[in-house]
Amino acid sequence: MTWRAGALLAAGAATLPLWPAPFVAMVVMTVAVLALAAVDRALAAPPGELAVDRHGDRRVRLGGTATVTLRLTNASARTLRAQVRDDWVPSAGARPDLPPGRLVRVEPGGTVELPTRLTPLRRGDRPAAVVTVRSFGPLRLAFRQRSGRPATPPWTLRVLPRFDSRRHLPERLARLRVIQGSQVARGRGEGTEFDTLREYLVGDDVRSIDWRASARRADVLVRTWRPERDRRLVCVLDTGRTSAVRMGDEPRLDTCIDAALLLTALAARAGDRVDLIAADAVVRATVTGAGRPALLARLVDAVAPLQPALGETDFGLIAGEVLRRERRRSLLVLFTALEPGALGEGLLPVLPRLAARHRVVVAATHDPVLTTLTTAAPTRPGDPYAAAVAWRALAERGRVRAALGRHGVTVVDATADGLAPAVADAYLRLKALGQL
Structure with a gap:
């Protein structure tokens, strides 16, 4: 039962001095409130007939914000008046758009979507924990509740590194282009991939002389190399x-x-x-x-x-x-x-x-x-x-x-x-x- 049933009983208790038999009156009021609560609970939409699923983001970078939407479909013949709580692990940083305690109303056969914004605090996989649906009767004196695996569709948000x-990267790529020779200032290292032939200069390593090419050109030529x-x-x-x-x-x-x-x-x-x-x-x-x-x-x-x-x-x-x-x-x-x-x-x-x-x-x-x-x-x-x-x-x-x-x-x-x-x-x- 909800606080409304207690408030109704308290209001009836205020009239006890007017009754000739206060004890009998208290018993009658209690039975009446319990009967009303039982009827109200019976008229509540059964949470077991709700179809619950999710859609939204599967990945987000650390520091970013993802949106995962919970979809409720009322398959029963009664109007759903419910409080819905979509819990995630604390490090997921979940912030539901629906304020806590706000009732969701869904007509028979209708659908409602409840988005949740997630700003994770840690890298890794952040799973959804549990969905709790509390269905109230028309008088909101009592409710039915369902939570756990049957009502919780699986969903895991993967939080990627911040990078x-x-x-x-741009500065290092510019240096890489210089090394690879795609700019005018072409770097030549002591690599193992052949680049070009040029004339021998004083100070060049004699081991880099290409003797066959030198014989064909009648000049001393040396090999130059580029990085691998x-x-x-x-x-x-x-x-x-x-x-x-x-x-x-x-x-x-x-x-x-x-x-x-x-x-x-x-x-x-x-x-x-x-x-x-x-x-x-x-x-x-x-x-x-x-x-x-x-x-x-x-x-x-x-x-x-x-x-x-x-x-x-x-x-x-x-x-x-x-x-x-x-x-x-x-x-x-x-x-x-x-x-x-x-x-x-x-x-x-x-x-x-x-x-x-x-x-x-x-x-x-x-x-x-x-x-x-x-x-x-x-x-x-x-x-x-x-x-x-x-x-x-x-x-x-x-x-x-x-x-x-x-x-x-x-x-x-x-x-x-x-x-x-x-x-x-x-x-x-x-x-x-x-x-x-």
Whole structure:
């Protein structure tokens, strides 16, 4: 029953002093109100005869707004007067257009649409939780209610990464065009793809002399090379426990995803094949470079539901997957953390196998708070101890970088805001030097 039944009973109770037998009067009033409530409930439209479905957006970028509409069709012979509540998980940021408590009226055979605006707070899949329909009688003294799976059509909104690093793409594409020679200032690197022949100049490497062409022209000619095209790039996302560490306002995994998207967009424009592997103790997602026009969209959709796992990363598994999938020499970009424990026990033992076949780049983010602690003037008794801990952490990161460098690994260590452009610059530098 609703509050109206209680109010009706309270109004009748106010007349009890006028009755010769107040107890009997109270019993009669209670029975009458209960009978009216039972009749009112029987006259309410049965929620079980409602057809409920949804339509609307399936994907939205983090920070954007999507609209998902709930459609109710009254298949009963009675008019529906109902309160409808469409619940989503809290991180979906649901805001229904219909104010809470407002009644929805649907005639027999009629349909009503109730839109809900969603502004998600986190990346990933955000499912609809439950739909609750509370159907009232004509007097609104009682209601019928239905909720749960029968009344809740399944719907999942996939929240895609924000891709803030897109703003760095035009500048990097301009540099890529210079490297590829599509502008007047054509860059020539020490690549392996033949470009042109030209006359020998003092200082040229004698190993680049083309003796056959020189014999035909009766002049000394040298070969020039251009950076490689149509190369292979493998992005590996470490989704283990270190990816859950927050760098500013977001986890390290989100920062690495943003950097991987910028690198993928740049490499796809360069005509390179891009593969992606996300793994920790198991492989979470894989994307191959087939179908390059839709590569970035497929990669964004694949990494959207990734979440950090609270376990150690199995770098042996990652190395096995890379070596099994990539037979040709590739540029391997590993997005992880420069933590001595994780890399020393996991990555360094398998690194020689990877470096022997592929060109390896380790991309990691560091917390700028460490640098701040080492440079700030102490103002509290505990500040020198915090600075000592920061110096020790930075020294350990330096030892890890040196260990990786001994295996020929390029290390990109930047802040969360600078990781994406730093990785893109490293890719362009390797491409210009012909070291992919």
